[in-house]
Amino acid sequence: MDKEATAHEIELVDDDEMAVKTMLQSLYRSDHSAPDECNRDELPLVIRLYIVAEKYDVTGLRFSLLETIRTWANTFWREECFLEAISTVFDVGSPTSNSDEVRKIFEDTCSDRVDELLSMPSFMDTLKETGPLAARLLQISREQQAATQQATRVVGRGRGGRGGRGGRGGGSCLRGSPA
Numbered sequence: 001m002d003k004e005a006t007a008h009e010i011e012l013v014d015d016d017e018m019a020v021k022t023m024l025q026s027l028y029r030s031d032h033s034a035p036d037e038c039n040r041d042e043l044p045l046v047i048r049l050y051i052v053a054e055k056y057d058v059t060g061l062r063f064s065l066l067e068t069i070r071t072w073a074n075t076f077w078r079e080e081c082f083l084e085a086i087s088t089v090f091d092v093g094s095p096t097s098n099s100d101e102v103r104k105i106f107e108d109t110c111s112d113r114v115d116e117l118l119s120m121p122s123f124m125d126t127l128k129e130t131g132p133l134a135a136r137l138l139q140i141s142r143e144q145q146a147a148t149q150q151a152t153r154v155v156g157r158g159r160g161g162r163g164g165r166g167g168r169g170g171g172s173c174l175r176g177s178p179a
Contacts, residue, residue: 018045040081043072047088050102066101073109077117083126086110090130107133111140 050065076082089106110117117123127134
């Protein structure tokens with residue numbers, strides 16, 4: 001017989017003990033919601049809790065935690081704790097490096113505020129440490145530039161390139177105005 005079956009214990013080797021405990025408490029209470037607010041010190045636990053909820057497919061809790069993480073990132077993006085979270089989320093060896101949903105939150109937050117963030121020397125240092133984020137931000141920037149160029153081409157074609165008056169060129173578009 002299996003050791004775990006006879007001991008009535010399950011050994012969770014790779015899981016964060018506090019995150020598993022918090023997840024089990026939420027399951028026991030039938031409360032699959034994340035905290036309404038997350039202060040700057042709680043995010044590491046919230047991210048670890050998300051990883052465990054994702055691993056064990058606790059969907060309601062997982063989605064709730066994603067919203068908490070998104071709110072947190074949009075609130076604290078100017079602060080050092082945001083940069084520390086980036087380092088954690090994009091650390092290739094960490095479990096969060098496989099969490100596309102959490103990474104996307106940080107990618108979107110950085111992309112939306114890239115000009116302000118690039119003016120922060122500490123953000124530049126973080127980018128040097130986290131190659132995947134730097135590469136993704138460049139890719140997002142390139143995609144946005146391509147979309148802008150495409151939109152500009154479409155708008156240019158829509159005008160017909162004839163000066164706005166069906167080929168006569170010049171003059172006013174207003175009736176009765178001298179051409």
